[in-house]
Amino acid sequence: MTDIDKLLQQQNIPPADPAAKQAAMRAALAEFQQEHEATQNKKQNNRSSGQGFWQRLRLIKDATLRSMIMTSFTKRTLFAGFAAASVTVLGFFIALPMLLSVSPPSIDNQIKISEINMSSAPSTTVYQPMAEDIMVEEVVITGYAKPEMQASLPAHRTASKLSLPASHGDVMHMNASPIMTDVAVQPAPQNRDKFSEQQENPVxxxxxxxxxxxxxxxxxxxxxxxxxxxxxxxxxxxxxxxxxxxxxxxxxxxxxxxxxxxxxxxxxxxxxxxxxxxxxxxxxxxxxxxxSAQQKPKTNLVFLLDVSGSMNSPNKLPLVKQSMDMLLGSLKPDDTVAIVVYAGAAGTVLEPTAVKDKQKILTAMRNLEAGGSTAGAEGIKQAYQLAEANFDQDAVNRIILATDGDFNVGINDTEQLKGYIERKREQGIFLSVLGFGRGNYNDELMQTLAQNGNGVAAYIDTLSEAQKVLVQEANAALFPxxxxxxxxxxxxxxxxxxxxxxxxxxxxxxxxxxxxxxxxxxxxxxxxxxxxxxxxxxxxxxxxxxxxxxxxxxxxxxxxxxxxxxxxxxxxxxxxxxxxxxxxxxxxxxxxxxxxxxxxxxxxxxxxxxxxxxxxxxxxxxxxxxxxxxxxxxxxxxxxxxxxxxxxxxxxxxxxxxxxx
Amino acid sequence: MDPDNLSQLIQRAQAGEADAFSELLEAHYELIYRFAFRWCAKREAAEDITQQCCIKLAGAIKQFQHRSKFSTWLYRLVINTAHDWQRHEGRHHQTDTSCDQPVAATAQDESAIYLQQVLKQLDVMGEGLRETALLVLAEGFNHREAAEILGVKESTISWRLHHMRKQLASTDGAHTS
The missing domain is CATH 2.60.40.1230 (Gamma-adaptin ear (GAE) domain)
Incomplete structure (x- = not known):
């Protein structure tokens, strides 16, 4: 591998995309202006230091957009299939490292599948035919193989099969083989959003x-x-x-x-x-x-914030913090706020604190950082304990859960969690759920939790949405x-x-x-x-x-x-x-x-x-x-x-x- | 752009002039993008890194102190951004191989994959090797310049390159045998 010099020098760099350039420059300029304004009025309230909010927000948008377009799929269920396929592809890459001179198998002649456009496989490439090879396996795996095709498949390809539910089958009706190969090695984590399947009400x-x-x-x-x-x-x-x-x-x-x-x-x-x-x-x-303002009951809130690694994206934790900040603005001085975070372990960051101690609350909030896996259930229990300790019969006692729905540690049993939330609801502690981020968003779980907790499930994608849900509609969200x-x-x-x-x-x-x-x-x-x-x-x-x-x-x-x-x-x-x-x-x-x-x-x-x-x-x-x-x-x-x-x-x-x- | 003009432009940007900053970006976008591309060999990722870097530049420009060449300073920023990006990718996209193993669509991509594998190997061999290789072998900096960009001693660069070649040669031997 001493030809690294040659490789590096000969590397072919495609020209920069003008649209991407424009987007980058626009984002940078926005940040620049914000940065400059921040220095101009050197106020304490420096919410946007160094790596401002814009930076993160802008980035995720573009990155997501790209991977979305690249992956171009209708149903997220397909991803299970593709994830499996991608594993196989990787396996091939590992198993056959640097076999650069393998001649492509001529799949074109053997298999005629109208759904997959194979004709575009150029014989000059080496890896692509392999990837397609694997896509053919995927056809078999999902059980949508046409009979004649199965018959013509070389035996070794049908030998080892993964078992996948047949419902993933409609993958194959997509007419996009170049994209498929792309997808196969690009599991695009942005698309792990979960939505429950539902049928339209009939007449x-x-x-x-x-x-x-x-x-x-x-x-x-x-x-x-x-x-x-x-x-x-x-x-x-x-x-x-x-x-x-x-x-x-x-x-x-x-x-x-x-x-x-x-x-x-x-x-x-x-x-x-x-x-x-x-x-x-x-x-x-x-x-x-x-x-009306006078009629507002006292509010005891416990923020339960997900700070697991998956919340690290720009449109998650930073947005959560800003949203909570906004919510504080719509509370009365005597209302209390507590913060529980959960990640690898759950912990209380802030004991119930009156809103008039705003600085203390803000400081606690700003010091939060994302990292670790998610122990959602543990966090929920701790939040309820705090709410119980601070329970006020005449007040609105509510837990506000902010998460991307990633309860991947210790909570395999949604039913159990539902029951728990339900019992607490009977005691007068309600739960609202604010969903953040995309890519990992577990819609169904959020809905379930909020519905069982007598609360609202809202999805916060931008700061203005946070404004709507937490400020303009604060009454609605807080006072049933x-x-x-x-x-x-x-x-x-x-x-x-x-x-x-x-x-x-x-x-x-x-x-x-x-x-x-x-x-x-x-x-x-x-x-x-x-x-x-x-x-x-x-x-x-x-x-x-x-x-x-x-x-x-x-x-x-x-x-x-x-x-x-x-x-x-x-x-x-x-x-x-x-x-x-x-x-x-x-x-x-x-x-x-x-x-x-x-x-x-x-x-x-x-x-x-x-x-x-x-x-x-x-x-x-x-x-x-x-x-x-x-x-x-x-x-x-x-x-x-x-x-x-x-x-x-x-x-x-x-x-x-x-x-x- | 001649050094005086550039220096003036930077000063204006540092004073908060948006036009100057825009012009500065315009003039250096290509440099950032090229290096970012070399880093990950994937256009989308390169554009991400580039954008991230541009935004970073908005905040960081004030910290440039005109002691070194602007491009030297800028390279450091790009490398830092690329590192951040890589770390982020690594942490959250464990299964995401977008950077390491792009799909080969053409013969050129094929060598790009190979190159990425080599660079990946460099990461395993030791810290700083990737950027050293990119700066010296691809961008054509001499050891002193690369040392300045990376903020290390010139001898470190020389040692890294030596170390890298030796290791690559030995793994190469292992493969062919």
């Missing part, structure tokens, strides 16, 4: 199943995640899109009740469905009562005004032939759960608004999808409620009570007259629901393009004080040009 026939029951959901994590994906120029994985979370990201001006006794009012509107001719949209909106809020809608088969609940797939409840106070449901915080949409097909409409049953009688008895589309029932518990209360109202033809004040909100929510369904690839969306969504949102964005709705419109534009992952 139901009112005569068969007139009652629909679900729990409300005020989480917004899905929207933030979708946004961060689109901002990187790629479409989010379908399972990452939850219609209800996108809907509920936005604030709607539904009528608010006057006092805390009845914490919210349901408002109802019926409009024509913009994406399916002949169908109607039933729009149910709830807005929670907002507490009602818990276990369930909605039950009974439709009138005489008026409504079919219906479909849009979104809330993960929140469906059984009919009998509605009146069962033991069944947990979503919580609503001060000032939260919740929106649910049903798509209705009226009786006698041509738009019905399900044929009438041949054997059951179709004649419906006229009832005296014939002008009603349906009947809406809401159950909720006040935060400190265990018995639920009931709210109910009829939904009548009169609701087709949408109140002027509601019109914008209803239209905007419809646009959001349309967009979410579009991203999910809904089968029920007909002739509703991104342009229609943009037009609809544009017309209905209203005042938009914080610019969230404008941002939404931008996102739709981005989705138009985004690549399928």
């Amino acid at each position: 139901k026939r009112t005569a068969d199943e007139p009652v629909s029951t679900f729990s409300i959901d005020v989480d917004t994590a899905s929207y933030s995640f979708v946004r961060s994906q689109l901002n990187n120029g790629i479409l989010p994985p379908k399972n990452a899109v939850r219609v209800e979370e996108m809907l509920n990201y936005f604030d709607y001006n539904y009528p608010v009740p006057q006092n805390q006794e009845q914490p919210f009012l349901p408002s109802v509107a019926i409009t024509d469905s913009p994406w399916a001719e002949g169908k109607k949209l039933l729009h149910i909106g709830i807005k929670g009562y907002d507490v 005004i009602a818990k276990d809020v369930k909605i039950q809608l009974e439709l009138n088969p005489a008026k409504v032939a079919e219906y479909r609940l849009i979104g809330y797939e993960t929140r469906l409840l059984n009919r009998e759960d509605f009146n069962n106070d033991k069944v947990d449901a979503g919580d609503i915080g001060a000032g939260h608004s919740v929106t649910a949409l049903y798509e209705l097909t009226l009786t006698g409409s041509d738009a019905a999808l399900i044929d009438a049953s041949r054997y059951t009688s179709n004649t419906l008895e006229e009832t005296n409620n014939s002008s009603e589309y349906g009947f809406l029932k809401l159950r909720y518990k006040l935060p400190k009570e265990s018995e639920s209360k009931l709210l109910q109202r009829a939904i009548t033809t009169a609701d087709s007259q949408v109140d002027d004040r509601l019109q914008n909100d209803v239209a905007f929510a419809t646009a959001v629901a349309g967009f979410a369904q579009h991203l999910k690839g809904s089968v029920y969306l007909k002739n509703f393009s991104y342009d229609d969504i943009i037009a609809m949102a544009q017309a209905s964005k209203g005042d938009d004080l914080y610019g969230y709705r404008t941002e939404f419109i931008q996102l739709v534009r981005k989705a138009k040009i985004a690549k399928e992952l």
Whole structure:
């Protein structure tokens, strides 16, 4: 290997990419300006020293973008398959070091697989054919090999196989062999995000199943995640899109009740469905009562911060610190804050400290550093212990968990953890989850934890999102005004032939759960608004999808409620009570007259629901393009004080040009 | 750029003039990128390192004291950035071999892989060997200049190169035998 001189001198360096250069220069200039401003006003508050926040934030974005584009996949489940493949490839590299003169096996002639574009294998290369060779193995592994192909495979290649579930098989329908080889040796850790698989709610026939029951959901994590994906120029994985979370990201001006006794009012509107001719949209909106500053109860918070190695990315721990900093700003001086961190071991960094000692809290926070593996369960226990020690019956006792969801040590049993959180919830300690980062994000676990802890799961991708969740909506996140809020809608088969609940797939409840106070449901915080949409097909409409049953009688008895589309029932518990209360109202033809004040909100929510369904690839969306969504949102964005709705419109534009992952 | 102009430009950037800093970056982007590429032989990674370095430069420019050549100082910054990057990659992407074993798509890439394997070997052999090799053998610095960039004695550079050649020769022998 003494030819290292020659190798180094002859190294071929591709020219710098102008776009990358531009991005780098822009980032550097931003940092430069920030740096300069920081020195200009030499204030104590030097949040951005040396290696400022920009540096980290910018970098991760680009790095992620690149690897995302490079890997270009639709479903994260594929990665399991590829990770396995990559191991094999590495194995080959190790096993055959420097066999530079191996002649490529002529796979092209032996195997004809339409899904894999093999024809591009140039015979000048050595390693690539090998990599493809291995990709062929992968075809076999996943069980999607075509019969004729399997037959023609040389025996030695089928000899040793890994066993993988067949569901990974759709990998092979991708027509991208050059990318595949890239991916095979590039496991791209950014894509370990986990989302649970979910099916869109189907259309139901009112005569068969007139009652629909679900729990409300005020989480917004899905929207933030979708946004961060689109901002990187790629479409989010379908399972990452939850219609209800996108809907509920936005604030709607539904009528608010006057006092805390009845914490919210349901408002109802019926409009024509913009994406399916002949169908109607039933729009149910709830807005929670907002507490005024004096009414705010005392708050005891325990921050449970993940400082494991995986949190070391720029968009994780540094962002966590800044977010917590912001949250402090929205607390009252007497409120207390404690910090527990967990990594290899869990530890209390800060005993409960009153917010007026802000400097002490900030110092503790800034000294945090990421490193080690994750002992999430241990950390959670310690946080609960602190919260219990500091428990105040009249205060809001809440743990705020900030993590990327990486509980990889000591917590294999999610159920056990769920149970634990549930029991603590009964004692009055709630848990909220803030998700950070991407690449390792475990969405399902976050959702589960927050749902069991009567808390909110929010995904924080930028500082402005932190601002929204922790400052503007601090009341909602911190002060529950009602818990276990369930909605039950009974439709009138005489008026409504079919219906479909849009979104809330993960929140469906059984009919009998509605009146069962033991069944947990979503919580609503001060000032939260919740929106649910049903798509209705009226009786006698041509738009019905399900044929009438041949054997059951179709004649419906006229009832005296014939002008009603349906009947809406809401159950909720006040935060400190265990018995639920009931709210109910009829939904009548009169609701087709949408109140002027509601019109914008209803239209905007419809646009959001349309967009979410579009991203999910809904089968029920007909002739509703991104342009229609943009037009609809544009017309209905209203005042938009914080610019969230404008941002939404931008996102739709981005989705138009985004690549399928 | 002649030294006087450069020096003025740096001073203006140090005083906080964004235009000057931008011009300075523009003039040195290629240098940073080339070295970063040599370091990891992967375009995306090189661009990452370059960007990281540019951002670092924004904060660090004030610390340049005009005692050495700017490029000498800049090389040191790039090397530090590359080290940081490598450490980060190593810690979090245990399975990620993006830097070490890129896929060969062309014959050129093939030698790039080979080169990376050699450089990787240097890392194992001893600290500082990679940058020493890159500076002297690839960038063509003499031992004194390389020593200045790396902040070590000239004799250290000479010893490192000697050590490296000896080790490489012996592993080479082991392979062929």
